[in-house]
Amino acid sequence: MTSFAPDSIVLNRKLPLWYQVSQSLRASILGRSPRDPLRLPTEEQLAGHYGVSVLTMRQALKELEEEGLITRHRRRGTFIEPDVRRGAPVRLLGSVDAIVAQQSGMRTELLGHGTGPVPPEAAEHYPDLTEAVTFHRLRRDEQTGEPTNHARNYVRPELAARVDPADLARWPMTKVLRDVVGVEIGRITDTVEARLADPETARLLDVPLLSPILHYTGVTHDPAGRVLDVAVIHYRGDRFSFTVTLDAT
Incomplete structure (x- = not known):
C-alpha cells in the first residue's frame, strides 16, 4: 500500500510553525483522492518532511485532531477520518x-x-x-x-x-x-x-x-x-x- 504524501511548503518564520504545518497537512488531507491510504506517516517522518521538531509536529497534529480530521492511536499510528465533514471555519x-x-x-x-x-x-x-x-x-x-x-x-x-x-x-x-x-x-x-x-x-x-x-x-x-x-x-x-x-x- 502506498503511503500518504503531504505537500511540501516553504515555512515563514514570522508565523507559528505548527500552524503552517497543520494548514499544509489539512490541505493535503482534504485534497487527497478517496483511493489514497488513511494512515499518516509517523510523527518523526512528518517532522523530517517539513523540517520542524517533533514537538512542533505534535502540536500541528493536535490541531487537526481537535478539528476532527484525524484520530491518533497509541502504537497503531495516526489516521485520517474517512467520514470527516468537509465544511469548516x-x-x-x-x-x-x-x-x-x-x-x-x-x-x-x-x-x-x-x-x-x-x-x-x-x-x-x-x-x-x-x-x-x-x-x-x-x-x-x-x-x-x-x-x-x-x-x-x-x-x-x-x-x-x-x-x-x-x-x-x-x-x-x-x-x-x-x-x-x-x-x-x-x-x-x-x-x-x-x-x-x-x-x-x-x-x-x-x-x-x-x-x-x-x-x-x-x-x-x-x-x-x-x-x-x-x-x-x-x-x-x-x-x-x-x-x-x-x-x-
Whole structure:
C-alpha cells in the first residue's frame, strides 16, 4: 500500500510553525483522492518532511485532531477520518497555505469562464485594466453533495491564458497560480463581511432568499504589489464561521 504524501511548503518564520504545518497537512488531507491510504506517516517522518521538531509536529497534529480530521492511536499510528465533514471555519492567519487549505477538499464544478469588462467589485483593484478573465465555480461537500460556496475569480488576462480550467476542478486558484502557472505571490488581503443572499446566490447555494451568507474577498498581489487575482466567494452562513488568530509574539 502506498503511503500518504503531504505537500511540501516553504515555512515563514514570522508565523507559528505548527500552524503552517497543520494548514499544509489539512490541505493535503482534504485534497487527497478517496483511493489514497488513511494512515499518516509517523510523527518523526512528518517532522523530517517539513523540517520542524517533533514537538512542533505534535502540536500541528493536535490541531487537526481537535478539528476532527484525524484520530491518533497509541502504537497503531495516526489516521485520517474517512467520514470527516468537509465544511469548516474560515480561518485566516496570513499564510498562503492557510488559504489553499481553506479552499481544498470540496467537489468543484466550473460554471463558466470568459473575458469581459472588469466588474465594479474588482475595479478598484485593477485601475490599469479594462478587461479581466472571470472563472466562476461552485463547490459542494464531497460526501453529501450539498453546495457550500460559489466563487468568482477575476484574473489578469495574461495570467488567465496560462490557467487550465481543468486544474480549477482540483485546486484553488491560489495554488494554480503559484504552483502551476509559477507566479510568485507576495501577499493576500482578505475581507469577510455578513450579507444577505441575492437571488443568484440563493439558487446556487440552495438557501432561502435573503438568508445570511459570508461574503469573502481575497486580493492576491505579487511581491511588487501588483494585483494578480481578485476572488469573491459567497459561503453558506449555516456551514461556515469566521475565525481570526492573532499572534502576539
